[in-house]
Amino acid sequence: MSKKSLPLGIDVGGSGIKGAPVDLDKGEFAAERLRIETPEKATPEAVAEVIAQIVDHFDDVRGDSPIGITIPGVVTHGTVRTAANIDKSWIDFPIESFLEERLGHDVVVVNDADAAGMGELAFGAAKGHEGLVVMTTLGTGIGTALINEGVLVPNSELGHIEMNGSDAEPQAANSVRENEELSWEDWAARLQQYYTALENLIWPDLIVVGGGVSKKAKKFLPLLDIRTPIIPAELENAAGIIGAGVLAAQTHSKKSKKKK
Numbered sequence: 001m002s003k004k005s006l007p008l009g010i011d012v013g014g015s016g017i018k019g020a021p022v023d024l025d026k027g028e029f030a031a032e033r034l035r036i037e038t039p040e041k042a043t044p045e046a047v048a049e050v051i052a053q054i055v056d057h058f059d060d061v062r063g064d065s066p067i068g069i070t071i072p073g074v075v076t077h078g079t080v081r082t083a084a085n086i087d088k089s090w091i092d093f094p095i096e097s098f099l100e101e102r103l104g105h106d107v108v109v110v111n112d113a114d115a116a117g118m119g120e121l122a123f124g125a126a127k128g129h130e131g132l133v134v135m136t137t138l139g140t141g142i143g144t145a146l147i148n149e150g151v152l153v154p155n156s157e158l159g160h161i162e163m164n165g166s167d168a169e170p171q172a173a174n175s176v177r178e179n180e181e182l183s184w185e186d187w188a189a190r191l192q193q194y195y196t197a198l199e200n201l202i203w204p205d206l207i208v209v210g211g212g213v214s215k216k217a218k219k220f221l222p223l224l225d226i227r228t229p230i231i232p233a234e235l236e237n238a239a240g241i242i243g244a245g246v247l248a249a250q251t252h253s254k255k256s257k258k259k260k
């Protein structure tokens with residue numbers, strides 16, 4: 001791929017919006033990542049201005065570079081459907097077409113965990129694994145990506161399965177460990193319940209554990225006793241941006257073929 005059509009991955013989070021061009025041969029950033037604070041009133045329009053600044057910042061990104069953008073919510077057909085940790089004005093906003101018009105690039109908007117899963121599949125812990133892989137991101141919430149034989153089934157939202165009669169996320173996310181100052185053992189007991197429920201629902205071949213806390217996987221993964229192989233993610237916080245770049249490039253090439 002020529003340098004000027006490198007895809008750009010952008011991760012929209014509650015505190016920062018981060019982006020970098022993605023080298024699809026190496027599975028790494030092609031330039032140093034740029035981070036800009038998320039605007040206080042983070043409406044789609046305000047976030048679009050920050051995204052435009054990030055696009056302008058990178059020399060590698062011009063012409064037909066596709067752009068992949070991750071959002072912490074459900075995204076169907078380019079429209080955001082849920083907004084747990086972002087401004088409610090995102091719900092039902094046609095963000096993909098809005099950004100395509102604003103930026104003049106092909107844009108793909110994708111759930112954050114789905115992007116991270118695609119990053120780990122292409123270049124990280126899930127690379128070369130066949131069958132059903134589930135990526136779980138343990139952060140403020142619990143995000144999941146379901147990838148079967150290399151094909152993403154988007155918006156799985158399995159962080160919200162039932163545990164003790166209610167939503168698993170506010171019982172087992174990493175933010176809960178931090179806020180309640182749980183020991184690794186106490187948190188692992190909750191994860192044990194969560195991953196047991198998860199594997200009994202979907203019988204995956206592999207579970208990959210991502211999110212910032214995956215750097216400390218040695219402290220809690222060995223405490224889990226489940227049937228499915230469970231391993232830490234490898235790309236750490238680059239997974240989302242890299243996966244968004246992978247998805248943007250895939251979608252872009254499908255669109256270009258259709259036009260021909």
Ligand code: BGC
Binds near residue numbers: 072113141169
């Ligand atoms: C949302 C998911 C998101 C996850 C991680 C959850 O609360 O429902 O869509 O992937 O948080 O940000």
